[in-house]
Amino acid sequence: MASWNVNDQKIPQERLALVSYLSVGLVIVLMVGFWKLQVVQSGHFLDLAEKNRVRSIPIIAPRGAMLDREGRVLVDSYPSFSILLLRDDPKNLEKSLPQIEDGLAISDQELRQELDAAKYEPKFQPVVIKPAASQADIAFVESHRADIPLLELLMVQRRRYQNNEMLANTIGYVGEVSQQQMDDSDGHYRPGDIVGKAGLERQYNDQLEGTDGMRRVVVNSVGKVMRTLDNVEAVPGKPIQLTIDYDLQAIAEADMADKEGAVVAMDGRTGEILAMVSKPTFDPNDFAVRIPSAEWQKLNSDPETPLLNRAIQAQLAPGSVFKIVTATAMLETNAIPDTQTFYCPGSAVFYGRMFKCYIYGKGAHGAVDLHKAIVQSCDVYFYNVGKILGIDRISEYAKGLGLGRRTGIDLPSEEPGLMPSEEWVEKAFHRKWYAGETISVAIGQGAVTTTPIQLARMIDAVASGGLLVEPHLQKNMPNLKPDHFPLSDATVEKVTDGMYGVVNEGGTAAQVKLQNVEFCGKSGTAQIINYDLRSRLGKTKEFKDNAWFVGYAPRRNPEIVVAVLVQGGGHGGITSAPIARDIVKAYYDKKAAHTQQTAGTQTPKSTATDAPLVATVGGQRP
Amino acid sequence: MSDRPQIKDFDWTLLAIVAAINVLGLLEIYSSTHASAMAGMQWKQLIWLGVGIVVMFIMSQIDYHTLLDQAPVLYIAGVAGLLVVAVIGYSRLGAKRWISLGGGFNLQVSELMKLIIIIVLARYFSEVRTDKLTLTDICKVSLLTLIPVALILKQPDLGTAMVLVPVLIVGMFLAGIEWKHLAVGLVLVALLIPVAWNMRNHLKPYQQQRIETFLHPEEDQRGAGYQILQSEIAVGSGGFWGKGFGKGSQNQLGFVPVRYSDFILAALAEEQGFIGVCLVLLLYLGLILRLVDNAQKAKDRAGMYVVMGVAAILGFHVLVNASMVIGYMPVTGIPLPLMSYGGSSIAFVFLALGMVMNVRLRRFVN
Numbered sequence: 001m002a003s004w005n006v007n008d009q010k011i012p013q014e015r016l017a018l019v020s021y022l023s024v025g026l027v028i029v030l031m032v033g034f035w036k037l038q039v040v041q042s043g044h045f046l047d048l049a050e051k052n053r054v055r056s057i058p059i060i061a062p063r064g065a066m067l068d069r070e071g072r073v074l075v076d077s078y079p080s081f082s083i084l085l086l087r088d089d090p091k092n093l094e095k096s097l098p099q100i101e102d103g104l105a106i107s108d109q110e111l112r113q114e115l116d117a118a119k120y121e122p123k124f125q126p127v128v129i130k131p132a133a134s135q136a137d138i139a140f141v142e143s144h145r146a147d148i149p150l151l152e153l154l155m156v157q158r159r160r161y162q163n164n165e166m167l168a169n170t171i172g173y174v175g176e177v178s179q180q181q182m183d184d185s186d187g188h189y190r191p192g193d194i195v196g197k198a199g200l201e202r203q204y205n206d207q208l209e210g211t212d213g214m215r216r217v218v219v220n221s222v223g224k225v226m227r228t229l230d231n232v233e234a235v236p237g238k239p240i241q242l243t244i245d246y247d248l249q250a251i252a253e254a255d256m257a258d259k260e261g262a263v264v265a266m267d268g269r270t271g272e273i274l275a276m277v278s279k280p281t282f283d284p285n286d287f288a289v290r291i292p293s294a295e296w297q298k299l300n301s302d303p304e305t306p307l308l309n310r311a312i313q314a315q316l317a318p319g320s321v322f323k324i325v326t327a328t329a330m331l332e333t334n335a336i337p338d339t340q341t342f343y344c345p346g347s348a349v350f351y352g353r354m355f356k357c358y359i360y361g362k363g364a365h366g367a368v369d370l371h372k373a374i375v376q377s378c379d380v381y382f383y384n385v386g387k388i389l390g391i392d393r394i395s396e397y398a399k400g401l402g403l404g405r406r407t408g409i410d411l412p413s414e415e416p417g418l419m420p421s422e423e424w425v426e427k428a429f430h431r432k433w434y435a436g437e438t439i440s441v442a443i444g445q446g447a448v449t450t451t452p453i454q455l456a457r458m459i460d461a462v463a464s465g466g467l468l469v470e471p472h473l474q475k476n477m478p479n480l481k482p483d484h485f486p487l488s489d490a491t492v493e494k495v496t497d498g499m500y501g502v503v504n505e506g507g508t509a510a511q512v513k514l515q516n517v518e519f520c521g522k523s524g525t526a527q528i529i530n531y532d533l534r535s536r537l538g539k540t541k542e543f544k545d546n547a548w549f550v551g552y553a554p555r556r557n558p559e560i561v562v563a564v565l566v567q568g569g570g571h572g573g574i575t576s577a578p579i580a581r582d583i584v585k586a587y588y589d590k591k592a593a594h595t596q597q598t599a600g601t602q603t604p605k606s607t608a609t610d611a612p613l614v615a616t617v618g619g620q621r622p
Numbered sequence: 623m624s625d626r627p628q629i630k631d632f633d634w635t636l637l638a639i640v641a642a643i644n645v646l647g648l649l650e651i652y653s654s655t656h657a658s659a660m661a662g663m664q665w666k667q668l669i670w671l672g673v674g675i676v677v678m679f680i681m682s683q684i685d686y687h688t689l690l691d692q693a694p695v696l697y698i699a700g701v702a703g704l705l706v707v708a709v710i711g712y713s714r715l716g717a718k719r720w721i722s723l724g725g726g727f728n729l730q731v732s733e734l735m736k737l738i739i740i741i742v743l744a745r746y747f748s749e750v751r752t753d754k755l756t757l758t759d760i761c762k763v764s765l766l767t768l769i770p771v772a773l774i775l776k777q778p779d780l781g782t783a784m785v786l787v788p789v790l791i792v793g794m795f796l797a798g799i800e801w802k803h804l805a806v807g808l809v810l811v812a813l814l815i816p817v818a819w820n821m822r823n824h825l826k827p828y829q830q831q832r833i834e835t836f837l838h839p840e841e842d843q844r845g846a847g848y849q850i851l852q853s854e855i856a857v858g859s860g861g862f863w864g865k866g867f868g869k870g871s872q873n874q875l876g877f878v879p880v881r882y883s884d885f886i887l888a889a890l891a892e893e894q895g896f897i898g899v900c901l902v903l904l905l906y907l908g909l910i911l912r913l914v915d916n917a918q919k920a921k922d923r924a925g926m927y928v929v930m931g932v933a934a935i936l937g938f939h940v941l942v943n944a945s946m947v948i949g950y951m952p953v954t955g956i957p958l959p960l961m962s963y964g965g966s967s968i969a970f971v972f973l974a975l976g977m978v979m980n981v982r983l984r985r986f987v988n
Binding site: 027039046 | 900
């Protein structure tokens with residue numbers, strides 16, 4: 001026994017007992033703690049545990065396709081893969097970055113930018129580092145599953161615009177849903193959802209977008225999917241068939257390839273849009289993935305506004321095309337008989353100011369009646385008519401024929417143009433209308449502006465006795481409500497005769513005459529600044545005239561109307577008329593070919609020259 | 623009465639409690655790891671337990687008075703060992719705690735230091751001949767304890783360092799600390815808290831973060847607060863009856879951090895519910911009360927101090943670990959004795975229990 005241990009001390013029983021009581025007390029405290037979590041708050045924590053465990057993975061519904069009137073695919077969707085980078089494991093991440101950059105051909109700077117942008121997102125949310133993975137990228141991810149477990153593939157549906165720039169401004173494009181749209185959607189959209197942003201994609205978004213499905217999976221703490229709980233399949237969006245005729249569209253696109261402006265080709269009887277071009281344009285495929293902000297800046301700030309659909313948004317002076325409105329107003333109001341002549345010496349003076357005819361300096365039209373005035377597009381004649389009619393009568397007929405208001409085409413963002421009147425001037429500028437302004441408006445200059453689609457409809461209406469069709473792009477559109485602005489037969493006869501003369505009687509578009517087709521029309525060469533100012537500034541492209549031509553066939557109740565605008569194109573009859581002619585010619589060539597085909601395959605009895613040109617998808621040919 | 627201690631004199635009640643806790647631990651280790659790359663861990667743990675039992679038996683055979691005789695030597699060796707760790711120990715997870723023994727075995731000197739401090743303090747207190755602890759005594763024992771505490775803190779290993787303190791406190795209490803000294807001590811501690819708070823910038827970043835996290839767990843969901851939160855979710859979602867063996871999603875899917883070791887109680891709480899937790903806590907209470915019983919029946923004060931030193935350390939482990947699991951204390955890396963996976967922990971606990979048996983076997987020996 002060591003000296004230190006002298007066994008003369010009693011065990012302090014009371015103090016030991018106190019330690020026992022303390023132990024019992026502490027265990028009770030712990031039990032209360034567990035009770036609070038496990039009994040009082042267990043519902044709350046069960047909820048949190050479920051949220052941990054179950055992850056919902058959306059199954060993206062493919063958007064509906066867009067077909068042309070014959071069922072040819074213009075736009076469709078295809079499954080594609082995005083590459084995701086998981087960020088759960090920062091150490092591994094840093095180590096794998098060089099390999100990932102190498103394998104997926106992403107620059108270090110780019111990748112770090114992506115990671116930086118997501119710095120404040122929860123760590124378990126992966127970052128999309130490659131939105132449209134190539135076959136090689138996918139192969140890289142698959143083959144490195146073991147050594148780079150941080151990469152994941154996500155299947156998404158992407159939009160494919162089959163013909164790139166063709167019809168781009170009309171089709172529009174898709175993009176990630178905006179905050180505004182999300183707020184307005186009442187929970188329908190989630191961040192990152194793809195919606196139609198412009199054009200038909202936006203107009204028919206509800207129909208085109210399907211219903212996303214949902215896969216609920218059990219994930220472990222590093223986000224790895226362990227098993228599937230349930231699966232709700234996606235419902236694909238419905239396709240829409242357009243009234244567009246791919247063949248006519250292609251011709252219009254080719255003719256406009258190097259130009260700035262717009263083309264609208266429309267079935268004059270129904271308002272079906274057969275072709276619609278706006279130039280310059282863009283490739284909507286660029287938007288289908290993720291448009292780099294620099295690219296977006298470029299498109300948006302381009303002075304040539306490639307995102308604008310000029311067919312419905314360019315509001316420009318119609319120039320001489322407007323003379324058809326002035327002529328119709330003149331005849332309908334019986335203000336002046338069509339046989340009455342005005343003398344054109346090349347210019348005329350009204351209200352103390354000289355107004356030139358375009359022929360000024362090159363000759364004179366001499367005595368001009370209505371027919372000659374339309375065929376030759378004599379300005380002096382219409383100055384006189386305008387002076388006699390006054391602005392309000394011109395305005396009434398212009399509005400009646402659909403100018404200065406939207407046509408109601410099934411596209412977002414259509415512009416109304418402007419048809420001035422005395423009332424409008426008072427409202428907008430708080431001044432009186434100057435009588436001299438009427439002289440300019442009578443030939444489609446001054447304050448009047450129109451869109452290409454309005455002019456197409458206006459000419460169609462005049463040639464159809466006042467039937468104002470509702471232009472539309474969706475085939476078999478229900479509830480079409482054409483307008484009527486009844487015109488007398490005599491008026492229609494005289495004005496259409498004039499427009500026939502423009503092409504067929506040596507008028508302003510004489511070189512576009514067609515064999516066997518009553519191709520008619522009216523040219524317009526619209527100044528964008530007045531003659532005096534232009535001669536002072538010199539002829540730069542900025543100030544070149546806008547070339548208009550609205551052509552149609554046949555002479556009465558047109559089947560096809562084509563409005564062509566070439567901005568800075570100079571003379572409408574020379575620059576724009578051939579484009580309209582090409583489209584009308586293609587239309588009739590196709591119709592003839594189809595008639596022949598039908599005649600060859602069917603009994604002679606049922607051969608009808610005006611059999612439907614094409615069948616709809618899935619429909620039966622008669 | 624024989625001079626040689628008999629196997630039948632072991633505290634079989636105590637060992638039954640220990641065995642019950644071990645079984646629950648093995649089952650939970652199996653449940654937590656069977657579906658992962660770590661499957662089979664329970665067998666390794668079982669081997670450790672076997673080693674533990676052998677170690678316990680050996681320990682019970684060496685008269686504790688012999689050990690207490692060597693207290694100064696053990697103390698110096700322990701402190702020297704800690705200094706060696708500081709110099710040549712190798713780091714793991716940013717802390718220098720281990721000395722490599724070769725063959726993949728690593729010695730965690732701080733675990734041994736727990737035993738040494740029990741022996742050293744038992745020796746010191748048994749030399750106090752009165753029922754009153756003088757101020758000099760208090761200063762001496764405090765210094766004896768704080769030297770290894772400081773060295774372990776330096777590793778850094780806040781958890782193990784803290785574990786030494788209750789041996790001192792329980793020892794002083796039993797040795798008859800005067801109420802006025804106790805009061806002064808409490809005031810001192812109270813005064814030290816703000817100082818410590820201001821000193822927190824001297825803590826390692828991970829320690830700072832653990833404290834921050836403890837105070838505001840929700841703010842850092844994927845960092846350190848994530849661990850506490852996930853542990854709380856596991857415990858809370860277990861409910862009264864638990865989700866069933868092997869059916870805890872937090873556990874099975876790996877949301878509970880180190881679910882087979884430090885957070886094994888969270889895993890158990892999820893799968894066995896409040897009922898299971900109560901069973902575990904009552905087993906531990908039984909263990910402590912049984913240790914106190916052994917202390918009461920010890921032949922001498924030295925024996926009592928040894929047993930109560932073991933009780934203080936084990937009780938403190940359970941208290942801190944269980945509190946951490948339910949978010950009452952920050953994460954300190956203190957395992958749950960007898961349940962958590964790990965050789966060092968098992969070895970220490972059985973060595974300690976060996977000393978308890980040692981005291982018990984000699985209560986009738988003269």
